[in-house]
Amino acid sequence: MRHLALLALSLVGLPAMALTTVDLYRSEVILDQAVDNADAKARVEGMKEVIVKASGDRNAISNQVVQKALKQNGQYLTQISYGDLNGSQTLKMGFSAPHIRSLLSQAQLPVWPADRANLLVWLVEEGQAERNIVWEHADSSILTRMKQEADKRGLPLTVPVGDFDDITGLSVSDLWGGFALPVGQASQRYPVDAVLVVKAQGNSVRWTLYDQKPATVGVTRQAPITGSNNGADAASKMVNQISDYYAKKSAVVVASESSETLKVRFTELNDAVGFFTLENKLKGLSSVAAIDILKIQGNQVTFNIHLLSSQAEFEQEVKRVAPVVQLENAIEREVVPPVTVETGLSRSEDLAVVNAESNDAEAIQPVTVESLPEVIPAESILQFEWQGKPYVYTAPVEVLPEDANDVSSDIEGEALDSSTSSNG
Structure with a gap:
């Protein structure tokens, strides 16, 4: 019995596969009861979210083929039900994965595979008095916006739980100062593929993405990817930029194929x-x-x-x-x-x-x-x-100016007068 207990503990300690499989073909949209055909519009919005999530391309919904398909969204739906989100009624939708993938190939759009890199997010917010690390269940508007946008894009995020090991393993000064080695060491307990450090000050964020395993952060010479964003939607912009980066890195355009x-x-x-x-x-x-x-x-x-x-x-x-x-x-x-x-x-x-x-x-x-x-x-x-009418070429007709006849008459009159004078 003791051996079984030890075996169970050892299995718990093994790291899981880092790549996360994202459910690309489900969406949930808040119903706008103030508009007509709220359900129909929600279905269109839900399909748009799925197409962006599956393709990794925010501009995919402007594609001409996709625009046609959105009008026939019922052919792609497999499940539909009502839900509730923060007191608002929602429409939950499931879409057919083969049909969506076929649509993307018909539109010559990329397909971003469902197995995606998992990012560990170290978020530090600067308040009026001090800076704090934001843990998984913290009440943070920036973290909430990041999670919402990441869910729309299908970008897996992991936030540190904030237990004793996290608190003692990494300090605010390590994160704010950009010290890569302690960040990598503290991140190794999480089965992730990359580490994202975010520093938030008011409506601006500065971020550093280490697109590598935590064990190599601060050890190898691989340069991180950095960026900054400003405004009320700074967190959303950041998530979109990082999603675009991973989609471009992993997405492929499948050879054109059709369901029929x-x-x-x-x-x-x-x-x-x-x-x-x-x-x-x-x-x-x-x-x-x-x-x-x-x-x-x-x-x-x-x-x-x-x-x-x-x-x-x-x-x-x-x-x-x-x-x-x-x-x-x-x-x-x-x-x-x-x-x-x-x-x-x-x-x-x-x-x-x-x-x-x-x-x-x-x-x-x-x-x-x-x-x-x-x-x-x-x-x-x-x-x-x-049955179309055959094309008939019509030669252009030269149109004289309105006073052309008057000018012609004047010239003829002058010629006649001149002729009369010479005869006289």
Whole structure:
């Protein structure tokens, strides 16, 4: 029994994995009861938060593909419920991870993996009389804002608990003076990936980020990252800058993929103007993420359409915004022609012909093998006939000034007078 107790204690003392897995696809938004359709607007805001958190890009919500998807947020929602936050009613939402990742790839936006660096935050606030270290459960408006912004960005933060080891292991002067070695030594008891030291004075913050394991802080020559921010939102700005740094460091752009793609052919496109008009209309559809041109043959164009919604919704949108008539689907079955292969020279005793006079074997003939044609499975292609009016070039008409006729008359009159005078 004693051995089991010792084993349990030893397991408790082992450091956990530092990288923290962030729940990227949940959000909670306060409902604004003063506006119409409060739930609908909250769903949009919740999806925006998830997209920023998953991509690591604050500008992701301005992407054209994302803007279309926000209008169809119901396709991405998996859970929805009501909650309460500080006395205000909230809407709690869960979104589909595969669908959000697919949306980011369609929009060519980065994906910031859910396993993220955990930062230990040493926060020192300067008051009127003294400076104090802010511990995990302290009542600090700066720490609250930091946590709120870090939650929106999906940046894991760990705040020292402020127990006996913390209080005796590090002093305010060590933090304020920027002494890296004692900071690193005091931080080693926490399983984190980096250490952030923040010094707050009123509405300004100065910060130093040691993007390295605590055991190497103050030991190696790796230079820290520093910055400063001012204003009422200084803490939020700081968290956003650090989040941008880690997102840029770890995020990747995944090759474009779609939850559903569709091949669509348009016929009777007899001029370039019609083609570009059609292409722009397709790109503007809310059901379309992106389009690829597969083939142009005669007056027909075949597209590969990356859909944000169902095929039925796409068909309805096309017929609503473009001058087209839907035709029967085309069935294509591509057959690869047979290939003739020469296998080289071969000889069989049964086929050998012996020339009695010269005792030479008959020349060996190459054997030709014709492979069977390869048949690719049939494919259905959605078809529309373009009904747009053909482009007609109109030559520009030269317009004379309003007084051109008067000037012409004056010139003719002067010429006539001159002619009369000379005759006289």
